[in-house]
Amino acid sequence: MRFKKSTQELQKENFIQNLSYDCVIFGFNGKQLKILILEYHNTGFFALPGGFINRNESLDDAVKKGVKNRTGLDDIYLEQFQTFGSLTRSDPDAMKRIFKENDMDREIPDWLLDRFISISYYALINYDKVTPTPDELSDSIDWYSIDELPVLMMDHRKIVAKALQVLQDNLEKKLVGMNLLPSKFTMKQLQMVYEVILGEELRRTTFQRRILGMNILDRHEKLFQGKAHKAPYLYSFK
Amino acid sequence: MRFKKSTQELQKENFIQNLSYDCVIFGFNGKQLKILILEYHNTGFFALPGGFINRNESLDDAVKKGVKNRTGLDDIYLEQFQTFGSLTRSDPDAMKRIFKENDMDREIPDWLLDRFISISYYALINYDKVTPTPDELSDSIDWYSIDELPVLMMDHRKIVAKALQVLQDNLEKKLVGMNLLPSKFTMKQLQMVYEVILGEELRRTTFQRRILGMNILDRHEKLFQGKAHKAPYLYSFK
DNA sequence: TATTATTGTTACAAAATGAGACAATAAGAC
DNA sequence: GTCTTATTGTCTCATTTTGTAACAATAATA
Known part of the structure; x- marks a missing residue:
């Protein structure tokens, strides 16, 4: 959970109490x-x-808006995957500290110190099209590799773990690659997406045969990368 | 959404506002x-x-308690599958009507007429062990076949459809049969569970070979049903 | 022109699944 | 008892899918 607006706008009447969302943006x-x-x-x-x-x-819409503010992207692939509602997940002390360090500890609305149930989404976006944008509470926002995450607040590590697990489960049925890759990509790139999500290496020939057999790709021109070997074809999703 | 307690106990201070749960009990x-x-x-x-x-x-815990009250069962298999939060899903007029028909329209707490975001679960239970129990708002509660449902309030039909879809997706990886069947069952019974969930008929020999190949069942004595044919074995989950 | 690394494709083996056949067997009919 | 009936457990063979390796094609470089 985090703030989108200055505290002026964080008035209790505007928001649903005790409810927040968190988003794992891949x-x-x-x-x-x-x-x-x-x-x-x-x-x-x-x-x-x-x-x-x-x-x-x-x-x-709330989640779409939030993700758009952070990434600058419209039409984001979003999937809701779990709502976390344990009694111990909230951390009012951390909330106070955040406001204090931003010289706002007199303004902290009391409803922010209450218990929160959090609805979690994951988003799949095209890495290159994003300009991560911090908000008015003057925090930074950056990409972290999934296996080199810093220690996260509250139960956010658990949320990330669940997001990854659901992403793995959905890998086959939801055309995940379409949202993580540019519109044209090589078979090798697509395979690497599958490999990092599954956390295991796949056999090149089997993967290629299976994907092509699905009949979901269009083949385009070759991509000449200036390397001393055969140039791969570019593909796009149909 | 529905009421668990008399309105005496439906005081605003006791509950998280704008949040409810619904449960599809299979x-x-x-x-x-x-x-x-x-x-x-x-x-x-x-x-x-x-x-x-x-x-x-x-x-x-809230959901466990609610399902226990309706079914009398402890240790229920529960799975959260989606949170519904559209602006149009609530129906304050229906809420008023329900209170009115129970001669309680003077007592209706105003927070019940507000918007609700609903966290949905499905439960898998052993049909024979359940005594469906209505609550103090004097409603009935009964079993309905999945393909003969009455018209449901608000977006509950959509919730049921999503529950069934998720149940289908989880059929292989979550040992669904274990929770819907008695502890000992025949292969035919297990196959029928798969068939009603998937909504399609399965080939007997292939099904049997696949399930036995998973090595998740123990075989027990035969079940003599008084029918003029070979008696099937009973199985249980390991 | 030969070398190098990677690609697209093919070939064959192994495993999983589809589809059917068949013997085994409880209980009822005679 | 013996025959009939319906269902079960198992086996066989064909088909499909997947695992594994081989190999030729080909951009760039030496």
């Missing part, structure tokens, strides 16, 4: 699976991007 | 896949069993 940099993590200024607190649900907007 | 009667549907008295409103989350209990 990107693929060509080699590794990455997620966007933000850091609250002067606290050493790392967290998933998130926010609250406005009383007069739908849950999905 | 059972298998030997032939059909059934779910528990309740009917509000004198309204013709059919709905999924559900409830609210107490401020000092975890989300999972």
Whole structure:
């Protein structure tokens, strides 16, 4: 959970109480699976991007808006995967600290110190098209490799683990590659996406045969990379 | 969404606002896949069993408690599958009507007329061990076959459809049969569970070979049903 | 022109699945 | 008792899918 607006706008009446969302935003940099993590200024607190649900907007719209603000992207592939509601997951002390370090500890709305149930989404985005944008609470936001994450606040590590597990389960049925890759890509790139998500190496020939057999790709021109070997074809999703 | 307690106890301070849960409780009667549907008295409103989350209990505990009250069962297999949060899903007029028909329209707490975001679970239970129990708002609760459901309130039909879809997706990886069948069952019974969930017929020999190949079953004595043919073995999950 | 690394494709083996056949066997009919 | 009936457990063979390796094609470089 985190703030989208200045505290002026964080008025209790505007938002649904005790409810937040968190989003695991996946990107693929060509080699590794990455997620966007933000850091609250002067606290050493790392967290998933998130926010609250406005009383007069739908849950999905709230999340879309939040992710758009962080990434600059419209039409993002979003999937809701779990709602976390344990009694111990919230951390009012951390919340106080964040406000304090931003010289806002007099303004902290009391509803932010209450218990929160968090609805979690994951997003799949094209890494290269994103300009990660921190918000007014002056935190940074950056890509972290999935296997080199910093220690995260509250239960956010658990949320990431669940997101990855669901992503793995959905890998076959949901055309994950389409959203993590540019519109044209090589078979090798697609295979690497599958490999980083599954965390295991795949056999090149079997993978190629299976994917082509699905009949979901169009083949385009070759990609000449200036390397001393045969040039691969470019593909796109139909 | 529905009520667990008399309105005396439905005080705003006790519950998390704007948040409810709904539960699709699946059972298998030997032939059909059934779910528990309740009917509000004198309204013709059919709905999924559900409830609210107490401020000092975890989300999972709230749902466990609710399902236990309706079924009498402890240790229920529960799986959270989706949170519904559209702006249009709530229906304050229906809520008023329900209270009115129960001669409680003066007592209706105003927070019940507000927007609700609903966290949905499905449960898998042993049909024969359940005594469906209506609550103090004097409604009935009964089993309905999945393909003969009455018209449901609000978006509950959509919730059921999603539950069934997720159940289908989870069929292989989650040992669904274990929770819908008695501890000892025949191969035929297990196959029928798979068939009603998938909505398609399966080949007997292939099914048997596949399930036995998984090595998840123990074979026990034969079951003599008084029928003029070979008696099947009983199995249990390891 | 030869070398190198990677690619697309083919070939064959191994495993999984589809489809059918068949013997075994409880209980009822005679 | 013996025959009939319906269902079960198992086996066989064909088909499909997957695992594994081999090999020729080919961009760039030496």
